[in-house]
Amino acid sequence: MTGRVFLFDQPDRFVTGTVGGPGQRAFYLQASKAGAVITVGVEKTQVAALAQRLGELLFAAAAAGLVELDEAGIDQRPLEEPLVKVFQVGSLAIGWDPESTRVTIEARPLSDSPDTTEPSDTESGSVPADVDLLRVEMTPVQARSFAEQTATVIAAGRPACPFCGQPLEPTGHFCPRTNGQLN
Numbered sequence: 001m002t003g004r005v006f007l008f009d010q011p012d013r014f015v016t017g018t019v020g021g022p023g024q025r026a027f028y029l030q031a032s033k034a035g036a037v038i039t040v041g042v043e044k045t046q047v048a049a050l051a052q053r054l055g056e057l058l059f060a061a062a063a064a065g066l067v068e069l070d071e072a073g074i075d076q077r078p079l080e081e082p083l084v085k086v087f088q089v090g091s092l093a094i095g096w097d098p099e100s101t102r103v104t105i106e107a108r109p110l111s112d113s114p115d116t117t118e119p120s121d122t123e124s125g126s127v128p129a130d131v132d133l134l135r136v137e138m139t140p141v142q143a144r145s146f147a148e149q150t151a152t153v154i155a156a157g158r159p160a161c162p163f164c165g166q167p168l169e170p171t172g173h174f175c176p177r178t179n180g181q182l183n
Contacts, residue, residue, distance in 0.1 A: 003131040006031070006038045006086070014105075014136050016047050016150040017079035022158040023169060029089070029107060030079050031136050037080050040107055040134055041088040044154065050092050051150035054103070057096055058144055067101050072145035074152060087132050103143040107134040 008014065008031040018025040027047055030039045061067045090110035096103060109132050138146070158167035163177040 003133065004086075005132070006134045008033050008036075008038070008134075008136045010138055010142065011136055013075060013080075014138060014142065014146050015075050015077075015079070016042075016051075016146070016153045018153060018156075019079070019083065022156070023167065025157065027153075028079060028083070028085065029134070031134065032080060038134060039079065039083055039085055040109075041085045042092075042107070043089070044157070046089060046092055047150055048154050050094070050105070051147045051154070053094055054105075054143055054147040055151075057094060057103070058140055058147070061096065061098075061101070061140065066098060067140045069144055070141050072141050072148060074145060074149045076149075076152075086134075101140060102137050103140060105136045105138075108132065 011031045011033045013030070013032045015030055017028050017030055019028070020026055025044070027042050027044050028039050029042050029047065030037065032038075058067070058069060062069050087109035089107045091108045093106040093108075094103065095106070111131075158169065160166065161168050161173065161175055161177075164175050166173060166175070
């Protein structure tokens with residue numbers, strides 16, 4: 001099977017979105033440019049780690065004087081419809097090109113076979129022929145906007161228990177830090 005490559009260079013929009021209520025949300029990454037829209041499924045922990053590492057990368061680049069991070073507006077619009085998930089993300093990667101000051105995010109699907117875990121050669125742009133790939137290249141301001149928007153989406157979930165940090169259900173939960181008492 002031939003893999004599909006979805007490239008978005010300075011997309012019109014790159015966001016994290018969800019479908020469903022807190023505790024039942026499915027998370028997605030969505031890139032769009034000039035009418036083309038690609039949506040991939042992602043786990044909450046994956047996208048939270050991506051936003052955190054992206055923020056750290058941008059902070060380090062700004063501290064080194066490589067970029068100036070202007071204020072970025074947060075895109076609060078819902079995901080574009082119709083929502084068609086192209087693949088479920090298995091791995092995410094972040095790249096930084098200091099010459100162009102561009103950030104690259106790559107998403108690859110879950111693999112059925114452990115042999116397809118080779119990273120792409122991002123300098124030559126080659127991708128293994130049988131693996132799908134979503135590659136989004138953006139400016140630091142776009143990356144900052146994505147990281148801040150993602151943090152907002154993550155924070156909109158269920159509140160955390162003040163004792164154990166686990167998500168609180170509307171009916172409470174059995175907290176291990178309070179010997180299983182319902183909180």
